[in-house]
Amino acid sequence: MKQLTPEAWTTIVKPGSRVFIGSGAAVPFALVESMLASVSSFHDVELTHIHTIGEMPWIAKRYDDTLRTNTFFLTPSIQKAVAAGRADYTPCPLSDVPSLFGGHLLPVDVALIQVSPPDADGYVSLGVSVDVVKSAVKAARTVVAQINPAMPRTGGDARIPMRRIHYTLEETRDLPTVDWAKPREAQLIAAQYAAQLVEDGSTIQAGLGNTPQIVLAALKNHRHLGIHTGLFSDPMRELIECGAVDNSRKRYHAGKVVCSHFIGSQKLYDFADQNEMFEMRPSDWVGDVARIGKNDHMVAIHGAYEVDLTGQVVRDSRGHRFYGGMGSTQDFIRGAARSKGGRPLIVLTSMSDDGKSSRIVSGFKPGSGVNTGRGDVHYVVTEYGIARLRGKSIRERVLNMVEVAHPDQREKLLRDAHKWGWIPKFYNVTPKGVAERTEAIESRKVSFKGREFTFRPLHPSDTRSLQQFFYSHTEETVNMRYGHHKDRMSDEAAYKLSSVDQSVDLAFALFEEKGQRQEIEAIGRFYQDPSGKSAEVAFMVGEKVRRLGMSKFLLGELAMVAQKRGLKTFWASVLKRNKPMAALFLKYGAEREAYFGEDSDEYTMSVDQLVKLLDKKASQSKK
Known part of the structure; x- marks a missing residue:
């Protein structure tokens, strides 16, 4: 091992070399600056890296004749260079990058690490x-380290022996922050919906991007969560500090947070x-689909530009x-799908950030x-x-x-779907x-x-679910709901019943989760x-959930x-033999008008009085 000197770069970086630059918050800027000071002696050198934080001085135009960058992830700093043809983008899942370095596709000559x-x-x-730093260190002919x-x-697997390092440069610098x-x-509203899909005791992962990270903040009232992730972030730290994450129910690496980088x-x-x-752990270990799937109730949270x-x-x-890159999305989406009770989530806002496009x-x-x-996609x-x-x-x-989709976009989307026969x-x-x-959200959990x-x-x-709900009933239940014999509900009939104009009429339902399926009850x-x-x-209530x-x-x-x-008024026509429904209406102030010679009665009730009675009952039950 030697101390790095400016003269050493001509020995380290040979013509045609591929040089790996450390990732994320561990970019070795002191090494990069030292290397760039000697760039005049380089010829046709390729720089490669994944996501990095901070400025990227190596993509300045003055280095175009000597250096060319090949990135696996496009931060804003390098997007313009790629779009202009001055730099390259290689689409590749993070879990696959180590095999590129260790194999013969993208062998690493020099690894610059911190x-x-x-x-x-x-x-x-x-x-x-x-x-991917660990794999670059293993694969590189020469390893140069900034000791900070x-x-x-x-x-975990973060240590490497000093004997693996060929050159060192000692310099103290604060790590870049985000x-x-x-x-x-x-x-925030999308995050609340996503949080409903995360059960207590789940193991979670969230991708890079604001929306997945915002979902994490909506999980603070959850308990006994675990973490198996690539990126570990401040929102995850806050989940540990507030007690939502304790890793106590993880079956795979119980009690541990498994991750590969911090930003x-x-x-x-x-x-x-x-x-x-x-x-x-390295990205190929953390992102291994089989390993991800060993975590029960694995929830992967990822963003998207469009769906x-x-x-x-x-x-x-x-x-x-x-823009961006493939990252670990595909690995965790598939890994969560393999997990017992797992749920892969794609979370995004319905409109672009500027509000101009769906x-x-x-x-x-x-x-x-x-x-x-x-x-x-689940x-x-x-x-x-x-x-x-x-x-x-x-x-x-x-x-x-x-x-x-956004309400303003729905009519057009339906037209397109009709046009293509979908x-x-x-x-x-x-x-x-x-x-x-x-x-803020239309759905919520309730207990009975x-x-x-x-x-x-x-x-x-819910058209198909409504059909299944209908066919789950006895003939007597159907007769009491519709007032006559009804033995069929076609797709068109079910669609009309489920496609309610909720601004005029109204239809609410209670669903029970059966795995990933919701059943109307x-x-x-x-x-x-x-x-x-x-x-x-x-009203219509399933036979198994009555009372x-x-x-x-x-x-x-x-x-x-x-x-x-x-x-001002609710009214209902109720069969005389439907005593439970009649009793409910009478309990809350309904007036009954009997029809002589008919088998049903009509009930009317004041909406304002009904709300008052229900509020009073709710207050009494809390006491």
């Missing part, structure tokens, strides 16, 4: 970036220093321009590359809800994706939300006698009369919206 000072055993730590006392010592952008309202604040780097909770109506995802290009599209711009195929989440795509037909996917012509209702809701259900409006994409709806002052209410209070709950939710819309 490490901690050696310990008593003669080992240095790669600190905040093990990722500010570099944290991290555990402040995550202030979240926009749409991102964030100085507080994060201090948190990582000599913290035995962390087990650092089409069939579920295809674009994230590293916008037309013919490249991110839910019927077709991509020419030149855009699909990073995640439609068969790998969930797409926006500020308008959750599209559950796994096991869904193209027809079902289109309906679900239109629902999570949905029947009678699928022609533009989905609308419930404007009067009090919460210890059983958890999801409460939300009925959507057009109860529906409550009202149909507004032409007068705009009254509405007919109707849990679902009809009362749905009646209350309908009444609160009706009151905000200025409706």
Whole structure:
């Protein structure tokens, strides 16, 4: 091992060499600056790296005749150089980069890295970036290290022996930091929806990008979460500090945070220093699909630039321009899918940051590359809800994706879907939300006698679920709901019942989660009369979930919206033998008008009085 001198560069970097530059917050800037000072003696040198933080002086135009950069990830600093043809982009999953270095495709001649000072055993730590750095060190002919006392010592597979290093340069520099952008309202709402898909005890991972990181902040009320990730960030640190993450339920590397690099604040780097909770591993180990899948209830959270109506995802290009990179998305999406109870999530806002274009599209711009195929996408989440795509037909996917698109874009998306024959012509209702809701999101978890259900409006994409709900009932239940014999519900009939104009009429449903599938267990709806002052209410509850209070709950939710819309009266026609429904209405102040010679009674009730009674009952139950 030798001390680095300016004269040594002519020996280290030979003509035609490939030089690896360390990653993320561990870019060895002191080495880079020293190397660039001697660049006049270089010939046809290729520099390669993944994501880096900070300025990239090596891509300045004055070095074009000597250096050419080949990056696996495009930060804003290098995007223009790639677009101008002055630098190259190699699309490759992070987990595959080590095999490129170690094989014969992209052999590394020189590795420039940043490490901690050696310990008593003669080992240095790669600190905040093990990722692909470890593989570059193994593959390189020559390793040059900047020894920086500010570099944290991290555990796991972060250590390398000093004897593997050929040249050193000692210089203390603070590591570059990153402040995550202030979240926009749409991102915060999308994060709340995504958080509903994360169960207590899950193992989580989040990709690079503001939206996935914002989702993490929405998990602070969760408990017993674990972490198996590439990037470890400040939002993850905060989950540990607030008690949401304790790794106690991880079956694979229990009690440990598995990660490959840190990017964030100085507080994060201090948190990582000599913290035995962390087990650092290279990208090919962390991103191995089989290993990811060994974590039960693995949830992978990733962003996207655009998603089409069939579920295809674009994230590293916008037309013919490249942005970002492949990163670890595909590895973790597939790994989470292999996990028992796992959930791969694609989370994005429905519109671009400038609000000018939809991110839910019927077709991509020419030149855009699909990073995640439609068969790998299970969930797409926006500020308008959750599209559950796994096991869904193209027809079902289109309906679900239109629902999570921005309301101003839905009509056009439906037109395009009709044009290409993806949905029947009678699928022609533009989905609308419930404007009067009090919460930021339309769905929420509710419990009935210890059983958890999801409460939300009925959507057009629930057409098939509504059919299955209908056919699950006994003949008697169907007769009591519809007042006559009914033995069939066609796709068109189910679509009409689920495609409610929620700005006029209203339909709420309670769903029970059955794995990744939601099953309808109860529906409550009202149909507004032409007068705009009254509405007919109707309910249907599955036989297996009766006497849990679902009809009362749905009646209350309908009444609160009706009151905000200025409706004064609810009415319902109830079969005389439907005594439970009659008792519910009478309990909350309904008046009964009997029809002589008929088998049903009509009940009317004041909406305002109903809301007061329900509020009073709720207050009493809390006491």
